[in-house]
Amino acid sequence: MMNKRQLELYIHIPFCARKCAYCDFLSFAVPEHTYRNYMDKLIEEIYGQSACFQDSCVTSIFLGGGTPSILPPELVEELFAVLYNCFTVAEDAEVTIEANPGTLTMEKLEVYKESGINRLSLGLQSADDQELRMLGRIHTFDDFLKSYQRARQAGFANISVDLMSALPGQDAYSWKNTLRKVMMLKPEHISAYSLIIEEGTPFYERYGRADASLDGGMAGNKRAVPVKSVLPGNSWNNYMELPPLPDEDMDREIYHMTKGLLASQGYERYEISNYARPGYECRHNIGYWTGVDYLGLGLGASSYISGYRYRNEADLHRYLSLDLQKAGAAARDIQGLTLEEKMEEFMFLGLRMMQGVSGNEFLGRFGRNMWKVYDLAFRKLQGQGLIEVEMPWVRLTARGIDVSNRVFHEFLLE
Template sequence: MMIKEMEIYLHIPFCVRKCAYCDFLSRAADEKTQQEYVKTLIKEIRGYGSTYYDRVKISTIFVGGGTPSILTGEQMQHIFDALHQSFQISKDAEITIEINPGTVTDEKLCLWRQAGINRLSIGLQSVNDEELRMLGRIHTYGKFLDSYRAVRAQGFQNINIDLISAIPGQTLESWRETLTKVAELEPEHISAYSLIVEEGTPFYQMYGGSGENKKETQDSLLCGEGTHRYLPLPDEETERAIYEATDELLGRYGYQRYEISNYAKEGYVCRHNLGYWERKEYLGIGLGASSLVEHTRYHNTSDYEKYITGVEGHKDIREEMEKLSLADEIEEFMFLGLRKTKGISAKEFRKQFGKTITDVYGKELKKLESENLLVRAGDRIYLTERGTDISNAVFIRFLDP
C-alpha cells in the first residue's frame, strides 16, 4: 500500500480572554474544562490510529486556537505522545504551535521541544500598547519581548510573528514603527494581516453594525481592564499606504512575500499553510476543526458538549460533509493557488484535472491579462501587483466558468 502525505491541524479552543475583533472558535475556560478537553482530544487522536497509521505520513502539524500555549506543558506533552503513537510523523516534519505573550514559561518551552515542536507563531499584532488595548489583547509589547527572548534562549530557530494592520486609530507612522521593530528582531517569518471586522464580534457592533447597538458601542470600547474612547478605523488612503509600506519595508530587511499576507526569510516559508493553498490533504482534530480528506471537506462539530459526548461515545462528530466535484476542485486550485506570489502551474493543472487551463479558463485568463491583473510566464500564472491588491475581485472570476 502506498503511503501518502497528510497534514494535521489540531484545535485548542481556549484563551485567557477573547479579543474584541476575534471570531475564531475560542473561549475562556477553567482548568477543569481544559483538562476535560485535553482528555477528549487525546481520545479523538487515538481513534484515528487504526485508520491512518499505515496509510499516511504526517508532513506538518499546526496547533492553533484560541491560545494553545494556555495549556500546561505536561498537557501538551500528553497530546503529542498520542500523536506520535497514532500517526507516522516525518522526521523533518514542520510542527507549529501558536502562542500568546504572557502565557509562555521556560518549562513549557522545554517540554514543547521534547515533544518535537520546532516552529512557534507568536501573536504580537502591534508594538503600540494603545493599539493592543484597542484590540483587547492581554499583553503589552514589553511582555512580548520577554516571551520572544525566552523562546530564543530555549533554542527555537523558526519563529513567526503575527501582526494586524488597519487597527482603530492606527497611522502609517505607527504601522511602520511596528514593522521596523519586528523586522529588527529578525524572526524567520512575519504574517501581516489587515483587520477584518467580523460579524458577531464587539468590533462589528462598533464598525460594522447599525442602529442603536453601534451608536452605544462607538462611545467607548471596553478592552483590557479599562474603558477607552472610540477611535475610527484608518481611512482608505491610509490603509492603502499601510499596505504598500508593508512589502517595501519588509523587503529591505530581507523578507520575501510568498503569499498575500505572508513574508519569510529564505528557506522559512510556512509549509503547513502552503499545504492549504496547494490543496494537500489535512486532518482537523478537535472542536470545530476542518478537514480535507479524499476529495471531501467537512468539520468537527463546533458544539462543545456534542464534541465531548460524541468522542466519548464513539459517535460521528463530523458535520457539513461536502464531496467536492471536479468543478469545485478546479475552482479551489485557482483561487487558493493564486494567493501565492509564484501563482499556479499550468502543467500541474493538466496533471490534476486532465484538461488544459486554457480549455477551462481561456477567456477569463485573457481578459485578466488585458486588465493587468494577471501574468502568464512560461508554465506559471500569477497575479500582478495590482491583481494582488484586489485579489478577491480576481478570484471571483474563476467561479462557475
C-alpha cells in the same frame, strides 16, 4: 515512508485567557479543569481517527487556537506523545504551536522542544501598547519581548510573528514603528493581515460591516466560526469611543509599505499576507494553499480529505459527550466537492501564492487544460493587467493583489 500519502494535521485548542475585541475564531475562556476534560476527548479522537490514516505520512502538525500555550505543559507533552504514537510523522516534519505573550513560561518552552515542536507562532498584532489595549489583547509589547527572548533561549530557531494592520486610528507612522521593532528581532517569518470586522464581535458593534481587509486574510488552518464574545470586566460599550478605522487609501499605503520594508530586511513575500526569510516559508500553510489533504482534530476543526470537506462539532458540551473512539464521530457538514469546485478552489488558493498556479500541476491533478478551462478569465484579467503569464505559470500582478477578491471571482465556473 516515501510511498505514503502526504497528510497535514491541524489540532484546535479553543481556549483563551479572554476574548479579544475583534475575534470571531472558535475560542473562549473556560475554568482550568476543562483543559483536562478536553484533552481526554481530543486524545480519544486522535486514537479514533488515526486508524484511518495508517497509509499516510504526516508532514506538518499545527497546534492552533485559541491559545494553545494556555495549556499546562504536561498536557501538551501528553498530546504529542499520543500523536507520534498514532501517526507516521516525517522526520523533518514542521511542527508549529501558536502561542500568545503572557502565557509562555520557560518551562512550557522547554517541554515544547522536548515534544518535537520546532516552530513557534507568536501572536503580537502590534508593538504599540495603546493599540494592543484597543484590540483587547491580554499582553503588552514588553510581554511579547520577554516571550520572544525566552523562546530564543530555549533554542527555537524558527519563530513567526503575527501582525495586524488597519487598526483603529492607525497611521503609516505607527505601522512602520511596529514593523521596525519586529524586524530588529529578526524572526524567520512574519504574517501581516488586515483587520477584518466580523459580525458578533464588539468591533462589529462599533464599526458595523466596515470590512477593512484588502485580501480576505486567513491565518493557518483557522476557520472563523461566529461566537458571541465574552469580555470579562469589559462592556461592549467600552469600544464605542474607539477612533475610526483607516480609510482604504491608508490601508493600501500600509500594505505596500509592508512589502518594501520587509524586502529591505531580507523577507520575501511568498503569499499575499505572509513573508519569510528564504527557507522559512510556512510549509503547513503552503500545503493548505496547494491542496494537500489535512485532517483537523478537536473542537470545530476543519478537514479536507480526498475531495471531501467537513468541520468537527463546534459545541464544546456536545463534543465532550461524543464517543470519539468511532472514526468520524465528530464530523459535521460533510461536503463532497465537484470537479468544478475543486478546480475553482485550486485557483483561489493557489493564486494567493506569489509563485502562482502551474498549468502542468492543474493538468496532472484534474486531467484538464487550465488554459482552455479559464481561457476567457485569463484573457480578461491579462487585458486589465491583473495577472501575468510565464508558462506554465499564471500569477497575480501587483495590481491584481490589490483587488485579489475581484480576481478570484473570475475563476468561478458556472
